Amino acid sequence: MSDFPSFPPDFVFGAATAAFQIEGATREDGRGPSIWDTFVRRPRAVLGGDTGDVACDHYHRYREDIALLKELGVRSYRFSVSWPRVQPTGSGPFNAAGLDFYERLVDGLLDAGIEPAATLYHWDLPQALEDEGGWRNRDTAHRFADYARSVAEALADRVPRWITLNEPWCSAFLGYASGHHAPGAREGTPALAAAHHLLLGHGLSVPVLREAGAREVGITLNPDHVTPATSGPGDVAAALRAETQRNLMWTEPLLTGRYADGEDDTWGELIRHQSFRRDGDLGVIAAPLDFLGINYYTPSVVRAAPYRDEDPLSRAADDNRFEGVGIPRTRRTAMGWPVVPHTLRDLLVGLRERYGAALPPIHITENGSAENDVPAPDGAVHDTDRISYLDGHLRAVAAAIADGVDVRGYYVWSLLDNFEWAYGYGKRFGLVYVDYATQRRIPKDSYHWYQALITAQERGTTGPGLVRPVPGGRPTR
Ligand code: IFM
Numbered sequence: 001m002s003d004f005p006s007f008p009p010d011f012v013f014g015a016a017t018a019a020f021q022i023e024g025a026t027r028e029d030g031r032g033p034s035i036w037d038t039f040v041r042r043p044r045a046v047l048g049g050d051t052g053d054v055a056c057d058h059y060h061r062y063r064e065d066i067a068l069l070k071e072l073g074v075r076s077y078r079f080s081v082s083w084p085r086v087q088p089t090g091s092g093p094f095n096a097a098g099l100d101f102y103e104r105l106v107d108g109l110l111d112a113g114i115e116p117a118a119t120l121y122h123w124d125l126p127q128a129l130e131d132e133g134g135w136r137n138r139d140t141a142h143r144f145a146d147y148a149r150s151v152a153e154a155l156a157d158r159v160p161r162w163i164t165l166n167e168p169w170c171s172a173f174l175g176y177a178s179g180h181h182a183p184g185a186r187e188g189t190p191a192l193a194a195a196h197h198l199l200l201g202h203g204l205s206v207p208v209l210r211e212a213g214a215r216e217v218g219i220t221l222n223p224d225h226v227t228p229a230t231s232g233p234g235d236v237a238a239a240l241r242a243e244t245q246r247n248l249m250w251t252e253p254l255l256t257g258r259y260a261d262g263e264d265d266t267w268g269e270l271i272r273h274q275s276f277r278r279d280g281d282l283g284v285i286a287a288p289l290d291f292l293g294i295n296y297y298t299p300s301v302v303r304a305a306p307y308r309d310e311d312p313l314s315r316a317a318d319d320n321r322f323e324g325v326g327i328p329r330t331r332r333t334a335m336g337w338p339v340v341p342h343t344l345r346d347l348l349v350g351l352r353e354r355y356g357a358a359l360p361p362i363h364i365t366e367n368g369s370a371e372n373d374v375p376a377p378d379g380a381v382h383d384t385d386r387i388s389y390l391d392g393h394l395r396a397v398a399a400a401i402a403d404g405v406d407v408r409g410y411y412v413w414s415l416l417d418n419f420e421w422a423y424g425y426g427k428r429f430g431l432v433y434v435d436y437a438t439q440r441r442i443p444k445d446s447y448h449w450y451q452a453l454i455t456a457q458e459r460g461t462t463g464p465g466l467v468r469p470v471p472g473g474r475p476t477r
Pocket of ligand 1: 018167421
């Protein structure tokens with residue numbers, strides 16, 4: 001940690017999780033089924049047939065997890081509310097027992113001196129809404145705003161920071177185009193309708209959240225840092241299509257109130273029938289934000305490719321004539337994701353250059369790495385690769401701040417090892433190792449490293465040799 005840059009005094013260091021990935025208790029206290037409860041039971045949908053039924057058992061162990069957060073020293077904890085836990089069918093009556101869980105969680109965090117940051121939608125749509133078309137159906141956007149209102153009316157007096165959606169690109173393109181995520185659909189125009197309705201649901205919920213007392217309202221995107229494989233016009237155009245799908249189709253409506261210019265080249269016939277977009281929608285979607293959440297893990301290098309499916313009638317919305325190429329000479333995480341930290345700085349500076357004053361303050365709402373963690377004979381988890389990943393990316397955030405980007409916070413993904421969606425429990429992103437057989441939590445070396453970093457930042461004592469993380473113990477100086 002020597003020569004580690006100093007962050008502004010009010011910079012928020014945090015850690016993040018999401019409901020379906022950690023809570024378990026999927027059939028308890030009146031929770032309804034979500035699209036992920038259905039999807040995990042589809043043959044071969046999730047590696048090893050893993051489910052969210054128990055996960056990290058956080059629903060029962062949240063007090064222990066709050067104690068881990070307190071010991072870690074984070075200022076803020078980002079969690080998500082499970083929509084089907086608080087409103088089992090996504091419309092109609094709320095489930096008092098479900099809301100009560102989040103009341104207890106929030107009160108426990110506040111007692112521990114930790115600011116709660118709530119995400120309203122981290123992919124666990126109530127199955128009953130999917131049965132009506134899910135996000136393809138415009139009505140789901142209105143159901144989402146109603147849900148947002150009720151949750152905020154219950155919690156906004158104690159939760160200052162609210163995130164409407166987590167990574168709507170994943171909900172639309174992994175959920176309805178590639179089919180790798182719930183609900184597992186492979187569609188064209190309906191997936192683009194889903195993307196639009198996600199944005200609409202976000203926009204409808206922003207004023208509702210404010211009316212209910214939310215102090216800061218934002219949305220979390222996962223923009224990619226895209227580079228063309230060559231400077232040839234074909235690859236450059238392919239990179240723009242990749243950027244349109246991953247970045248611009250989200251940031252342009254949200255921050256400028258316009259649809260992205262590159263849509264026709266990206267989607268061709270699939271976007272020509274736009275009856276799902278109505279007059280006035282852009283005004284709703286562009287509701288002013290208090291912050292923009294950015295989740296960032298790895299960059300992409302892309303080149304031009306033919307359509308995988310020549311037939312626009314059956315073509316999926318992610319079939320946009322580009323493909324990724326490898327990035328040589330870079331370490332890869334256990335996800336196979338290349339580690340190139342400076343691209344986070346470049347992405348942030350690029351957003352600032354593109355949107356100028358229209359770019360709200362930024363919180364890095366997720367960043368972290370999956371590594372092949374195994375407890376060592378001494379009982380500890382020596383995850384030096386994760387420490388190096390986090391170190392590099394935090395330095396990239398500091399560099400972006402030095403370059404004038406208004407970044408206010410950084411949340412490590414994730415507090416705990418957890419259910420990594422289609423990869424099941426095989427991929428470990430946590431600062432804390434979870435032994436799923438016993439539910440024992442073991443803080444990894446990265447946990448102690450982050451703890452030492454936060455302590456040093458708070459004391460204003462970063463600099464050469466000032467902080468030494470002690471695996472398994474408190475930082476020393
Ligand atoms: O685990 C996910 C999280 O749910 C959303 N952002 C990316 C993480 C790592 O894949």
